[in-house]
Amino acid sequence: MLSHLKRLSIVMLAGICAAPLPVLADAKSDYEMLFGKEAKQVSATKSTADDAVFAKKLLDAAKARTDAPKTQLFLYEKVVEFGRRDATGAPHALEAIELLIRSQPSQKAKWQEAKLNIAEKQFQNSRGAVSSPKSPSTAPSPKSPTSKFLTLDLGKGAKMKLARIPAGSFMMGSPKTEKGRKSHEGPQHKVTISPGAPGFYMGTTEVTQEQYEAVMGKNPSLFKAPKNPVEQVSWNDAVEFCKKVSASTRRTVRLPTEAEWEYACRAGSKTQFCFGDDAKQFGDYAWYHANSRLKTHPVAQKKPNAWGLYDMHGNVREHCLDWWEKGYYAKAHATDPQGPASGRYRVVRGGAYGYPESGCRSATRDADAPDYRINNVGFRVVVWPH
Numbered sequence: 154m155l156s157h158l159k160r161l162s163i164v165m166l167a168g169i170c171a172a173p174l175p176v177l178a179d180a181k182s183d184y185e186m187l188f189g190k191e192a193k194q195v196s197a198t199k200s201t202a203d204d205a206v207f208a209k210k211l212l213d214a215a216k217a218r219t220d221a222p223k224t225q226l227f228l229y230e231k232v233v234e235f236g237r238r239d240a241t242g243a244p245h246a247l248e249a250i251e252l253l254i255r256s257q258p259s260q261k262a263k264w265q266e267a268k269l270n271i272a273e274k275q276f277q278n279s280r281g282a283v284s285s286p287k288s289p290s291t292a293p294s295p296k297s298p299t300s301k302f303l304t305l306d307l308g309k310g311a312k313m314k315l316a317r318i319p320a321g322s323f324m325m326g327s328p329k330t331e332k333g334r335k336s337h338e339g340p341q342h343k344v345t346i347s348p349g350a351p352g353f354y355m356g357t358t359e360v361t362q363e364q365y366e367a368v369m370g371k372n373p374s375l376f377k378a379p380k381n382p383v384e385q386v387s388w389n390d391a392v393e394f395c396k397k398v399s400a401s402t403r404r405t406v407r408l409p410t411e412a413e414w415e416y417a418c419r420a421g422s423k424t425q426f427c428f429g430d431d432a433k434q435f436g437d438y439a440w441y442h443a444n445s446r447l448k449t450h451p452v453a454q455k456k457p458n459a460w461g462l463y464d465m466h467g468n469v470r471e472h473c474l475d476w477w478e479k480g481y482y483a484k485a486h487a488t489d490p491q492g493p494a495s496g497r498y499r500v501v502r503g504g505a506y507g508y509p510e511s512g513c514r515s516a517t518r519d520a521d522a523p524d525y526r527i528n529n530v531g532f533r534v535v536v537w538p539h
């Protein structure tokens with residue numbers, strides 16, 4: 154079976170919308186429902202409209218199979234979601250396999266084999282290797298999903314600490330009565346993050362200049378200081394950083410979705426700020442126009458939110474994975490929303506050192522072009538266990 158699997162390549166995340174999909178139309182088995190059988194069909198996720206188009210073709214092909222059990226269609230939809238969420242490569246295929254194991258426990262051994270095969274392919278892709286990959290058994294064991302913190306070794310002495318964010322639900326957006334609210338923050342709607350999963354990890358701080366330089370070999374920031382957040386990095390730069398860290402740590406490292414960001418920022422709060430509604434306390438939690446002297450400051454100098462995250466309000470605005478769409482909330486998925494399928498701008502969250510507190514609220518939404526660099530935007534990353 155393993156040799157058979159080795160002939161298969163992951164197609165579900167591939168940015169190859171132009172590729173034919175006879176595999177799906179003629180699918181004869183669960184494997185073929187999930188995997189292509191052409192050697193050149195490899196995983197190469199790009200967060201572009203191509204992915205969404207490809208994903209839709211995938212889904213349409215699946216739905217055309219009138220004999221396909223509902224479970225498989227559900228799995229397909231999840232795979233599509235995973236593909237759109239990920240900007241780093243194949244790792245979400247592993248999440249899809251976890252779903253398969255849960256839905257088909259009698260076939261666990263079969264899917265475990267597939268999982269190993271994917272891990273091997275992922276490793277090859279990450280290294281650009283064509284042969285002799287390391288055995289997947291040498292991959293680092295995922296941290297226990299119940300570990301409170303995760304530390305990534307970025308090399309060159311730099312490390313990154315991430316805090317576990319529990320799965321759960323929250324009300325996304327702001328009520329019409331919130332001071333400083335913009336109409337694109339509504340309608341408020343219930344969102345569930347990572348249902349049935351142990352949650353995910355999010356960087357306790359914005360990515361610092363020291364961390365960025367260790368990975369990318371350069372520091373484009375205007376306000377140079379190793380512990381300050383990196384800025385003058387575009388969305389494309391941030392995604393490249395995530396790809397490099399994913400490859401070196403062999404984990405799924407990516408930008409948070411907008412929903413993940415707001416969920417983590419709120420940390421259970423329903424107020425305009427993560428700590429409540431009292432603007433007089435804002436300076437205890439954030440660098441903003443009244444205390445920043447209009448520049449960035451070292452991360453983690455202010456109070457963290459209830460889940461141990463610093464500077465979610467202010468300091469630098471933070472890139473999110475999603476495309477921006479003003480009216481997206483009216484049609485957003487209730488579970489792990491991924492944002493629109495395409496767009497011109499990417500979401501940015503949290504406000505910055507030059508903003509008033511009303512521009513740094515938990516619900517504040519903002520957007521920049523993916524290639525735009527400015528000295529008040531940085532990012533933080535998330536890691537999904539798999």
Ligand SMILES: [Ca+2]
Nearest residue numbers: 464467469503
């Ligand atoms: Ca921030």
